[in-house]
Amino acid sequence: MSLALLITLLSPVIGGFVYGVERILRARMQGRVGPPLLQPFYDFFKLLEKRSMVIHSFHAFMGLMYLLGTWFSLYVLLSGGDILIAIFFHLLSLAFLVVGGFSVRSSYSILGSMRELLHMVAYEPVFVLAAAGLYLITGTFQISQILHSDKLPLLYLPLVFIALLLTLPSVLKKSPFDVAEAHQEIIGGPEIEYSGKFYEAIYTAKWIEYVYAFFFVFLFAGGSWWLGALLVLLSFFLVNLIDNATARVNFRQMVAFHWCVLIPLVVINLMLLALWRS
Amino acid sequence: MDFKKFRKKSPWLLHYNTGSCNGCDIEILACLAPKYDLERFGILNRGNPKQSDVLIVTGPVTKRARERLIRLYFEMPEPKVVVAVGACACTGGVFRHMYNVLNGVDKVIPVDVYVPGCAARPEAIIDGVAKALEILEKKKKDFVPPKVCKNVEVKEPINRKFLLEKCLGVKNEG
Numbered sequence: 001m002s003l004a005l006l007i008t009l010l011s012p013v014i015g016g017f018v019y020g021v022e023r024i025l026r027a028r029m030q031g032r033v034g035p036p037l038l039q040p041f042y043d044f045f046k047l048l049e050k051r052s053m054v055i056h057s058f059h060a061f062m063g064l065m066y067l068l069g070t071w072f073s074l075y076v077l078l079s080g081g082d083i084l085i086a087i088f089f090h091l092l093s094l095a096f097l098v099v100g101g102f103s104v105r106s107s108y109s110i111l112g113s114m115r116e117l118l119h120m121v122a123y124e125p126v127f128v129l130a131a132a133g134l135y136l137i138t139g140t141f142q143i144s145q146i147l148h149s150d151k152l153p154l155l156y157l158p159l160v161f162i163a164l165l166l167t168l169p170s171v172l173k174k175s176p177f178d179v180a181e182a183h184q185e186i187i188g189g190p191e192i193e194y195s196g197k198f199y200e201a202i203y204t205a206k207w208i209e210y211v212y213a214f215f216f217v218f219l220f221a222g223g224s225w226w227l228g229a230l231l232v233l234l235s236f237f238l239v240n241l242i243d244n245a246t247a248r249v250n251f252r253q254m255v256a257f258h259w260c261v262l263i264p265l266v267v268i269n270l271m272l273l274a275l276w277r278s
Numbered sequence: 279m280d281f282k283k284f285r286k287k288s289p290w291l292l293h294y295n296t297g298s299c300n301g302c303d304i305e306i307l308a309c310l311a312p313k314y315d316l317e318r319f320g321i322l323n324r325g326n327p328k329q330s331d332v333l334i335v336t337g338p339v340t341k342r343a344r345e346r347l348i349r350l351y352f353e354m355p356e357p358k359v360v361v362a363v364g365a366c367a368c369t370g371g372v373f374r375h376m377y378n379v380l381n382g383v384d385k386v387i388p389v390d391v392y393v394p395g396c397a398a399r400p401e402a403i404i405d406g407v408a409k410a411l412e413i414l415e416k417k418k419k420d421f422v423p424p425k426v427c428k429n430v431e432v433k434e435p436i437n438r439k440f441l442l443e444k445c446l447g448v449k450n451e452g
Contacts, residue, residue, distance in 0.1 A: 023317075027315070027317060030312060031312045032312045032315040032317065032318075033315055033318050034315075034317060034318065035317050035318060035319075035320050036320070039287075039288065039320050042284050042287040042288040042320055043288040043320070045281050045284040046281070046284040046285055046287070046288045046331075048281055049281040049282065049284065049285070050331075050355050050356075050357070051355040051356045051357075051419055052355065053328060053353075053355050053438070183325065184325075187324075187325050187326045188326060188329075192326055192328070193328065194328070194329075195328035195329055195355050196355055199328070199329055
């Protein structure tokens, strides 16, 4: 328990390193040198020192609650709690971000918040169904028991794993599914009006989301943790490759892809599993 | 712990074109592309004034662009630096003394570094930004009002919306 608390407290550091590695990897894929590994932390300390401009206190508070909500959902995951509770807390933290985005009059912020809601509509069913798949294999929603089960969920749920991999760009706001945070068109979406320390909270919450999203990939290896680490590395590379190789789709195509391709993929896998069992 | 040294390590850019011919803008984008790769120094093109440290302005400031330029300057949190890129941004260039331009960025907002050239070369822009970062490290967090605010008293805490309305003499509706 204390180990889980320690890892949760350190998760911004871990996520920062992941983000630093990602920026280097992305630069190398584009034939550039890229920033130093510690660049996210340099950004962190610079933002700490900048003057913060507050639109109104509720907006700033929602930014901080987004950080806290993401952090808490990660704690639920790492302390071996219920997988569904972690998913719902993550949903709640995104709801804070959306409410904050709607509370200002900037049109980009409101547009970004609407798109953020569409993101949630798109990828949350896949996550919940993936949790259901893990339940069918291991017989429990408790992460501590999933991580010690002797079965390998990846063997029974290959289509669910593929669907989860293809939702990761949507969770992490990467191409082709980055409509909520389209930096070239709505300049960050819900996060546009945050500055200084409050933007820092959003920036840190994004690093924590990296740890959160890749932990789900890790769960698919069940008890064999080395395989899990390998899966995380491969999926990290794949997500960045897709991010660099594709352009942004519009929100209709994004939701249609999730609901007409990925969710049927998951459902087919679960149905075949049920047939094979009986 | 002294956080001032981190200003130099992660400057985020805001690029604004005040009626330039796009020559300098292309060169600024060339700086961010693989050949010169400004991200080596942690420089990102954010496009968002509220999260930026360096304002890069090109063009001779047309009368239409003046109000937007002042607004962007107000929306950037301190500490910040302004870099005028290109002959037009420094003096007005070939557009100097035309009826529709204000002859350079420093007629409107305080400028820290001038980068000459038509169009300014990427090497010169990188050099200018590096100079700007040295200035950024020494800057205080005071608000330096642009010239239009000469008659308006600035006091802490700064209400930027009120100040902008006073200085421009228009109602801000955003």
